[in-house]
Amino acid sequence: MRARSGISRLAMAPAALRRRSAAGLLAIVVVAAGAGCDVAGGGPGPFQGGEATRRVEKKATNPPPGLPAAFTSGQRLRWSACPAPSAAQGGGKAPGNGWECATMKAPLDYRRPRRATIDVALIRKGATGPERERIGSLLLNFGGPGRSGVVGLPEFADDYTSLGERYDLVSFDPRGVGGTAPVRCGKDGYGGGDACKKHSGRLLPYVGTSHTARDLDLMRYLLSDEKLHYLGVSYGTSLGGVYAHLFPENVGRLVLEAPVDPTLDHLLSDLNQVKAVQLAFDRFTRHCAGAYDDCPTGSDPAQAGRHVVRLLGRLDEKPAPAGGEELDGGLAASAIANFLDLGREGWRPLADALTEVMERGTGRKLLEKTNSHGSQRRAVGAAELGVRGETSDGDGTSAYVAITCADSNVRPGFTASEAMVKRIAAASPVFGKAWSRYVYLCSDWPFDGERANPDVSAEGASPILVVANTGDPTTPYAGARRMAAELGAGVGVLLTVRDEGHGSYPHNRCATRAVDAYLLDGTLPRAGC
Numbered sequence: 001m002r003a004r005s006g007i008s009r010l011a012m013a014p015a016a017l018r019r020r021s022a023a024g025l026l027a028i029v030v031v032a033a034g035a036g037c038d039v040a041g042g043g044p045g046p047f048q049g050g051e052a053t054r055r056v057e058k059k060a061t062n063p064p065p066g067l068p069a070a071f072t073s074g075q076r077l078r079w080s081a082c083p084a085p086s087a088a089q090g091g092g093k094a095p096g097n098g099w100e101c102a103t104m105k106a107p108l109d110y111r112r113p114r115r116a117t118i119d120v121a122l123i124r125k126g127a128t129g130p131e132r133e134r135i136g137s138l139l140l141n142f143g144g145p146g147r148s149g150v151v152g153l154p155e156f157a158d159d160y161t162s163l164g165e166r167y168d169l170v171s172f173d174p175r176g177v178g179g180t181a182p183v184r185c186g187k188d189g190y191g192g193g194d195a196c197k198k199h200s201g202r203l204l205p206y207v208g209t210s211h212t213a214r215d216l217d218l219m220r221y222l223l224s225d226e227k228l229h230y231l232g233v234s235y236g237t238s239l240g241g242v243y244a245h246l247f248p249e250n251v252g253r254l255v256l257e258a259p260v261d262p263t264l265d266h267l268l269s270d271l272n273q274v275k276a277v278q279l280a281f282d283r284f285t286r287h288c289a290g291a292y293d294d295c296p297t298g299s300d301p302a303q304a305g306r307h308v309v310r311l312l313g314r315l316d317e318k319p320a321p322a323g324g325e326e327l328d329g330g331l332a333a334s335a336i337a338n339f340l341d342l343g344r345e346g347w348r349p350l351a352d353a354l355t356e357v358m359e360r361g362t363g364r365k366l367l368e369k370t371n372s373h374g375s376q377r378r379a380v381g382a383a384e385l386g387v388r389g390e391t392s393d394g395d396g397t398s399a400y401v402a403i404t405c406a407d408s409n410v411r412p413g414f415t416a417s418e419a420m421v422k423r424i425a426a427a428s429p430v431f432g433k434a435w436s437r438y439v440y441l442c443s444d445w446p447f448d449g450e451r452a453n454p455d456v457s458a459e460g461a462s463p464i465l466v467v468a469n470t471g472d473p474t475t476p477y478a479g480a481r482r483m484a485a486e487l488g489a490g491v492g493v494l495l496t497v498r499d500e501g502h503g504s505y506p507h508n509r510c511a512t513r514a515v516d517a518y519l520l521d522g523t524l525p526r527a528g529c
Contacts, residue, residue, distance in 0.1 A: 099125055
């Protein structure tokens with residue numbers, strides 16, 4: 001499974017919003033195996049080996065600073081069988097045997113911890129190997145923002161089997177998401193900034209990434225770990241980087257895969273990302289023309305973009321039937337980008353999906369890709385899109401907007417926004433129109449954001465492994481170099497993977513060996529891997 005959820009602004013909106021905005025990108029992706037890579041540079045015990053056992057856990061000695069004892073020495077996580085996901089988490093079935101869930105109390109506002117509290121939803125699966133070889137807990141974030149880790153971890157657990165032998169695998173719902181103080185923005189779903197303020201105004205100033213990073217440190221302590229061991233993908237790399245900045249002394253083995261660019265605000269990130277996805281599309285069309293006799297984009301890669309742009313225009317005028325629903329041009333652009341996130345493994349299925357809509361006039365295969373569960377991507381206000389309902393993503397749409405706008409203080413005026421709309425639209429003939437719709441994401445947000453871009457400088461932290469594909473269409477590779485540099489000399493260690501798609505673990509053998517060696521043995525990869 002590749003990076004679960006891209007920071008790129010269109011890949012992160014939940015399904016309900018993607019379907020209205022026609023601009024989502026799948027964040028669940030699979031990397032082709034074998035490509036090369038280079039380096040630059042406590043409560044009851046969990047289930048063990050499938051049987052319930054009790055572990056005597058020794059408290060960590062370094063609690064989060066400034067918190068009353070009620071949150072630290074006075075709190076014990078009480079693990080029990082997990083219920084079925086709530087409506088806010090997207091619904092579904094309970095994860096079954098081997099999974100435990102708990103609730104952690106945290107301050108709503110860490111600056112005033114004696115006031116209101118929130119409940120943070122946690123899930124874990126105990127290490128399956130011998131207790132003597134257990135390292136501790138490995139916390140995972142699969143991207144977003146707006147993705148439920150309580151739902152995501154059971155979905156993706158098979159990808160982490162080797163890590164799960166020596167770690168308890170732990171995930172959580174970040175603030176504003178699912179089971180953790182869910183943001184609600186109207187009776188029927190996301191109703192815009194005013195509706196969010198009306199229904200969740202008390203929460204909105206406290207759902208940003210820096211607040212969730214502080215929750216991570218409280219989790220670390222209550223899980224009895226002196227250091228945080230963490231694997232974050234896509235948006236999860238921003239969360240991991242902010243944690244390292246706030247708590248460098250508590251950094252254990254951190255892996256940041258498919259990293260965001262911490263030097264850019266969300267509008268410039270959109271611009272860079274749409275350029276990257278266009279380049280990925282161009283690589284696909286060259287492959288298609290040379291490898292497939294039935295290539296739907298034609299035998300001349302130079303003309304492929306024009307064919308698809310005309311297709312998207314026709315779909316905007318007359319959407320294609322798709323199993324009782326309809327596929328318009330924006331949804332088709334979303335689906336194409338989702339296939340590209342899959343890397344080379346998505347190229348043949350993308351060709352088949354395009355053939356279906358071009359030759360048979362039906363959009364089932366493309367529409368299925370826009371509905372792929374697990375993607376949280378950029379959203380805009382309901383006043384523009386008429387967004388209602390959150391369906392399989394639970395409260396993901398509202399959470400995505402709330403977290404993004406809590407993090408970002410970028411509120412450009414009309415003139416600057418229109419100029420950025422034009423830049424984004426011009427940057428990609430295939431995807432620019434869809435991407436440009438999101439410039440006004442936070443324009444009507446009722447609270448100021450925290451920063452233009454996250455501070456991830458982490459002087460004094462242990463080495464942090466940054467893993468990136470050169471052909472990533474969602475979090476462009478240049479951002480990985482900047483992430484490693486911003487973490488600091490001797491801290492950020494960049495593993496470059498020469499591959500397509502969004503993310504590397506576990507399908508790229510080189511990257512998987514490197515990540516496992518670091519998380520399991522503390523061994524950093526060498527140049528020339």
